[in-house]
Amino acid sequence: MKRIFFIILIILISIRYSDAIDIRVGIINGKEPVNFGATGYMDLIDLSTNEIILTTYGLGNGSIRANQNGLEVKDVGTFRGTFLLKPIVGAKALVNGNKYRGEIEVEINGDEIKVINVIDLEEYLYGVIKNEMSSNAPMEALKAQAVIARTFALANLKKHEEEGYNLCSKVHCQVYKGMDTETDSVINAVNSTQAQVLTYNGEIAKIFYHAWCGGITADASSVWGQDISYLKEVPDPFCRKLGNNGWQYTFALNEIKDILNKNGFNIGNISSIYEGSKSKSERVNEVVIIHTNGTTAISSNKFRLMVGPDKIWSTLFTIRRNGNKVTFQGRGKGHGVGLCQQGAIMMGKLGYNYKQILGFYYPGIYLRSVIFEEE
Numbered sequence: 001m002k003r004i005f006f007i008i009l010i011i012l013i014s015i016r017y018s019d020a021i022d023i024r025v026g027i028i029n030g031k032e033p034v035n036f037g038a039t040g041y042m043d044l045i046d047l048s049t050n051e052i053i054l055t056t057y058g059l060g061n062g063s064i065r066a067n068q069n070g071l072e073v074k075d076v077g078t079f080r081g082t083f084l085l086k087p088i089v090g091a092k093a094l095v096n097g098n099k100y101r102g103e104i105e106v107e108i109n110g111d112e113i114k115v116i117n118v119i120d121l122e123e124y125l126y127g128v129i130k131n132e133m134s135s136n137a138p139m140e141a142l143k144a145q146a147v148i149a150r151t152f153a154l155a156n157l158k159k160h161e162e163e164g165y166n167l168c169s170k171v172h173c174q175v176y177k178g179m180d181t182e183t184d185s186v187i188n189a190v191n192s193t194q195a196q197v198l199t200y201n202g203e204i205a206k207i208f209y210h211a212w213c214g215g216i217t218a219d220a221s222s223v224w225g226q227d228i229s230y231l232k233e234v235p236d237p238f239c240r241k242l243g244n245n246g247w248q249y250t251f252a253l254n255e256i257k258d259i260l261n262k263n264g265f266n267i268g269n270i271s272s273i274y275e276g277s278k279s280k281s282e283r284v285n286e287v288v289i290i291h292t293n294g295t296t297a298i299s300s301n302k303f304r305l306m307v308g309p310d311k312i313w314s315t316l317f318t319i320r321r322n323g324n325k326v327t328f329q330g331r332g333k334g335h336g337v338g339l340c341q342q343g344a345i346m347m348g349k350l351g352y353n354y355k356q357i358l359g360f361y362y363p364g365i366y367l368r369s370v371i372f373e374e375e
Contacts, residue, residue: 040091138348142189214332268292
């Protein structure tokens with residue numbers, strides 16, 4: 001018999017149109033030339049004057065270079081400020097061969113080119129979900145992912161404010177690749193949960209999610225020192241049903257020493273390395289290293305990010321030394337806080353709906369529909 005989970009309510013709240021309906025996503029910031037174009041007609045607009053410089057069809061071989069005078073657009077001219085690539089009549093923008101909805105802003109940033117996709121929030125999610133969860137996952141799991149991805153976006157609109165956009169397109173925010181990763185199942189999941197977000201005490205919730213919890217999620221306080229009532233440890237029988245065999249990685253002791261010293265530590269020759277205290281979920285809070293220069297304790301999450309999260313997948317591990325080598329063996333992938341994507345997929349396979357999935361991983365939280373209003 002299915003367990004009964006916390007029931008999440010749907011209530012209407014308001015957020016200003018200008019704050020949320022369109023978001024700015026930084027997709028490129030580098031020195032390399034940028035190729036651009038469109039699938040149909042487009043306007044090239046100088047935003048310093050709002051003048052339409054060019055209206056053309058396609059321009060599939062257009063390129064932009066940064067030089068001492070500004071942004072040089074092949075066969076068009078040089079712009080000192082920001083210009084806009086605005087597809088019209090249903091066309092889509094092309095940037096380095098990738099297709100994007102919305103509009104593309106291009107500006108010079110020192111000797112680098114900054115490219116920003118200005119896009120409707122819901123259409124942005126079309127290009128996110130498959131990069132965070134397999135589009136072949138059960139529809140209810142995809143719906144849950146759509147809600148938390150939308151919530152994360154709205155809660156982090158100021159994350160890159162100083163750079164002139166809301167979110168980046170990398171794992172630092174949410175991986176976004178434009179239309180090239182859209183699928184029918186993803187679009188359906190986003191559309192069927194349109195404008196729905198998670199809130200707590202009337203505010204957009206701080207939402208985190210990860211790939212695989214290893215059987216129990218982590219308390220946010222043990223990972224980042226933030227005590228958040230709806231981000232506590234949750235035993236996860238659904239993740240355990242996957243029967244994943246775990247992971248392991250072996251380092252040479254000198255390899256660890258070199259990595260840590262490159263990150264500002266003063267580690268001598270290592271004589272011992274072991275797990276420090278553990279959280280209720282059995283995750284390691286800190287890695288303790290005894291070496292010729294003393295004893296150093298390092299946050300386990302910081303440690304794994306320094307040595308490589310592709311090597312130490314989570315903080316749910318044990319340490320075993322063998323001569324001049326040390327092996328980390330564990331379960332789970334990611335920080336472990338919030339929704340476990342593998343567990344959510346299993347819940348979807350077992351017939352749970354997206355509200356039950358969200359209620360299981362975020363106890364005490366509310367599901368609300370946002371109304372976007374013009375100022």
